[in-house]
Amino acid sequence: MREHTLRKALQRAAEDPAERPAFYHQLLVAEVVVIGHSDQSAGGPAEVPEGAKLSIENWENADGEKVIPFFTDVAALQHAIEEEKSFLALPARTLFEITAGTTLVLNPRSEYGKEFNAGEIRSLLETGVNSDPESYEAEAGSKVLLGQPAEYPTEMIEALKRFLPRHPNVTAAYLCLMQQSKEASRTLLIGFEGTDLDQVRREAGSVVVDTAPTGQGVDLVEITGEVGGGSLGGYLRDETEPFYARKADGPAPDNAGASGSLLARLFKRGRR
DSSP states (O other): OOOOHHHHHHHHHHHOGGGHHHHHHHHHTSEEEEEEEETTBOOBSSOOOTTOOEEEOOEEOTTSOEEEEEESSHHHHHHHOSSOOOEEEEEHHHHHHHTTTSOEEESTTSSSOEEEOHHHHHHHHHHSSSOOOOEEEEOTTOOOEEEOOSSOOHHHHHHHHHHGGGOTTEEEEEEEEEESSSSSOOEEEEEEEESSOHHHHHHHHHHHHHHSOTTOOEEEEEEOSOOOTTOHHHHHHHHSOOSEEOOTTOOOOOOOOOOOOHHHHHHOOOOO
16 A cells, blocks of 8 residues: 555655655645544545534643644554544645644654644644744845854754755855844844745745754845845855855755754654
């Protein structure tokens, strides 16, 4: 039996943060399975009739909190239960909408699982990724202290280098350390060049959240307009080398290298 494609995407996302935006996109258009029944069907992998009233089973997590388990496919569900139960198949987006405010757990008791809290689900429905990082456009003439980090954020940059080739509208990406005043804390800054970058920044932000050094703030900016005369864009272009530059022939994604970041551990939940 061919392994379910969403389950494969979940495994790739657990092993590589660069794969997570693609997994979230696939999840939002996928059909998933829940334990329960409707008032108009006996359950099973069939479309839930419009207007049906659903009864979905809750479980408790390790902290004793109520969560809703859901599954990529019937095989994952069967792996998680010890007795026969009725089940329903419905679009993941619909499940997220009707259970808003509740924590959901994908493929619990499996090698690869993922817990989604209410905030993550809200962000998924609104933006397509599980977090919506703060970002802004860098303006020419902004007065900030710029330099290079003493400790290079290798995990984050390598993940972004694997992620960015999926977006041919990104022409280059740069890294620097920024301090907006002598009193302010220092943050890493990633500058993107290209066109129509809103969704790219959202998805890149999801990768950054999972791979940035612990406790380190990261800002994402779009390099726009004039980039000379001491501007942020000028510094990035003239004083640094891009850690990513689009090749003329459009590079293929490099999927090498797995991550052991916090979210990877959240994806990899062992059987309880």
